[in-house]
Amino acid sequence: QSVLTQPPSVSGAPGQRVTISCTGSSSNIGAGFDIHWYQQFPGKAPRLLIHHNTKRPSGVSDRFSGSKSGTSASLDITGLQIEDEADYYCQSYDSDLSGSVFGTGTRVTV
Amino acid sequence: QALLQESGPGLVKPSQTLSLTCTVSGSSVASGGYFWAWIRQHPGEGLEWIGYIYYSGTTYYNSSLNRRLTISKDTSKNQFSLELTSVTAADTAVYYCARVRGYTGYDEFDSWGQGILVTVSS
Numbered sequence: 001q002s003v004l005t006q007p008p009s010v011s012g013a014p015g016q017r018v019t020i021s022c023t024g025s026s027s028n029i030g031a032g033f034d035i036h037w038y039q040q041f042p043g044k045a046p047r048l049l050i051h052h053n054t055k056r057p058s059g060v061s062d063r064f065s066g067s068k069s070g071t072s073a074s075l076d077i078t079g080l081q082i083e084d085e086a087d088y089y090c091q092s093y094d095s096d097l098s099g100s101v102f103g104t105g106t107r108v109t110v
Numbered sequence: 111q112a113l114l115q116e117s118g119p120g121l122v123k124p125s126q127t128l129s130l131t132c133t134v135s136g137s138s139v140a141s142g143g144y145f146w147a148w149i150r151q152h153p154g155e156g157l158e159w160i161g162y163i164y165y166s167g168t169t170y171y172n173s174s175l176n177r178r179l180t181i182s183k184d185t186s187k188n189q190f191s192l193e194l195t196s197v198t199a200a201d202t203a204v205y206y207c208a209r210v211r212g213y214t215g216y217d218e219f220d221s222w223g224q225g226i227l228v229t230v231s232s
Contacts, residue, residue, distance in 0.1 A: 002156060036218035038157075045206055045225050046157065051218040089157055093216040099172055100147075100159040100215070 003028060004090050004103035011109040012080045020075045020106045022090035028101060030071035033093040037066055037075045040087045049088070050075060077108065085110050112137035114207050114223035122201075122230050128194040132207030132223060133187070140165055140185040145210035147219060148181060148192045150203040158203075162210060163190055170215060197230045204228075 005023045012018040022035060029035060035053050038046035048057055050066035053073065063084075065076045073092075077084055090103035118130035132146070139146055147162035161171035163181045171179050175194065183190040194201060204227050208219040 033216055034218075038219070045222040046219070047222070048218055048220050051220070057220070091157075091218070093214075097173065099161070099170060100210075100219075102149075102157040102159065105156040 002104045003094055003097070003101050004092060006088075006090060006103040006106045008104070009107045009109060014080055014082065014110060016080050017076060017078045018080060018108060020077075020088050020090075020108070022073045022075070022103045024071050024073075024092060026071065027096040028071075028092045028094040029068065029073055031095055033095075035066065035068050035073040036091045037064075038089045038091065040089065042087075046089060080110050082110050084108055112209050112221040114209065114221055116205060116207050116223045116226040118226060118228070120227055120229060122197055122228060123232050124198055124230055125196055128192070128197050128201060128228055128230070130192045130205055130207075130226065130228070131189050132191070133189050134209075135188070137209060137221070138165075138185075139163075139183045139188055139190055142166075143211065143213060145170075145212070145215050146181075146183065146190045147208045147210050149206045149208055149219070151206070151225075152200075152203045160192065160205075162215060164215070199230050202228065202230045 037050040040046040053068040094101045113135045145162040148160040178195045180193040204225045206225045207223040209221040
């Protein structure tokens with residue numbers, strides 16, 4: 001029931017920059033609801049990475065940044081490091097579904 | 111941040127009821143400004159929002175689970191719970207409890223439990 005679409009995987013060399021897209025619709029991102037991003041390592045709980053489109057919680061590296069435009073959002077990871085290998089999920093609210101929705105998830109390989 | 115911990119049986123028989131509890135510390139399920147949520151993740155798949163409960167007791171459920179789902183809270187124990195009836199193998203998943211900041215339910219899940227694997231099998 002994922003209404004937010006992400007690429008299944010992205011990859012990059014150490015030090016490079018990768019971008020993960022999150023495409024929604026007029027009932028979620030396009031309606032003005034904020035996007036939040038999570039990082040998840042295998043066997044672990046997700047961790048909040050970016051909230052309200054661009055804000056980093058305390059302790060999150062400034063190599064992670066978010067943006068939003070129209071019905072889409074993006075997560076940028078600069079200076080890619082081995083420890084960034086994980087799954088990344090976007091999340092928003094959908095007015096048609098009246099609840100939170102997650103993206104399909106993206107596996108980042110370094 | 112809050113600390114959340116899921117507890118409950120790891121194995122449930124088909125057609126029975128899945129019951130999980132989330133114990134919260136560092137935050138109160140009786141205080142405004144937060145929703146208390148359940149999210150699940152099927153093996154090898156993405157995250158699925160199940161539902162949440164506000165401090166007032168108002169609940170919001172994923173429509174695909176609505177008829178089988180109850181989320182409640184016990185403020186005396188600072189816990190909230192999930193009950194999912196008539197389970198099938200399709201309900202096998204890791205179940206997470208989490209906290210949502212804000213007054214609308216539109217915001218981020220800022221604290222998560224470690225997750226509990228629930229397998230539905232006879």
